[in-house]
């Protein structure tokens with residue numbers, strides 16, 4: 001199993017049309033670790049991930065995935081380094097069937113994972129166009145695709161959005177398996193209870209900066225709630 005940092009992001013800024021919305025964030029995800037990013041709406045969580053993975057302008061900072069430097073605005077470089085990112089729009093091809101979406105995501109050498117065992121709905125609807133799935137079903141397909149295509153780092157925006165409670169637990173269990181196989185896992189979510197229950201480390205973002213970074217312990221949920229309540 002690998003050890004050490006899979007993602008090393010230092011001083012990352014994110015900007016839209018020259019205006020910074022994320023200012024100088026440091027973020028590391030180690031092999032075997034599930035890291036959660038929390039924060040209220042508009043605090044810069046998605047923009048941070050976008051800047052790391054090359055989808056949003058990154059006017060400053062450096063990003064390494066698996067020891068490879070990832071230039072700004074080069075999503076293919078992150079993908080080549082084995083990273084897989086599920087953006088908020090769920091990243092599925094609507095006109096392709098569920099089975100085709102899964103087949104396209106599968107990478108040689110990725111961790112052994114049978115999507116239909118974790119998400120039975122994907123087997124039941126294998127021949128259905130992905131565009132006709134509900135929001136929660138699309139999220140299950142998106143998560144499965146992301147797991148199938150990650151070989152170093154897996155990142156998911158708005159992880160539990162639209163998922164029914166039973167699937168939320170299954171999904172975190174799957175992410176733990178992914179981390180146990182040696183990958184780094186990074187998730188964004190709005191739910192402090194879920195993130196502090198299932199993640200090893202949490203970051204809370206406020207106004208484009210990290211307001212709290214902590215290894216999860218007994219007092220973490222209270223500290224997180226304190227920050228979120230102040231906003």
Ligand SMILES: Nc1ncnc2c1ncn2[C@@H]1O[C@H](COP(=O)(O)OP(=O)(O)OP(=O)(O)O)[C@@H](O)[C@H]1O
Pocket residue numbers: 016021039040041042043044045046047048
């Ligand atoms: N495409 C865009 N163009 C201009 N500004 C944007 C764009 N996307 C986001 N922003 C701005 O960047 C800031 C951070 O937004 P971001 O979406 O990263 O926050 P977030 O914490 O992920 O919130 P949410 O949970 O609502 O997605 C906000 O002020 C937002 O208005």
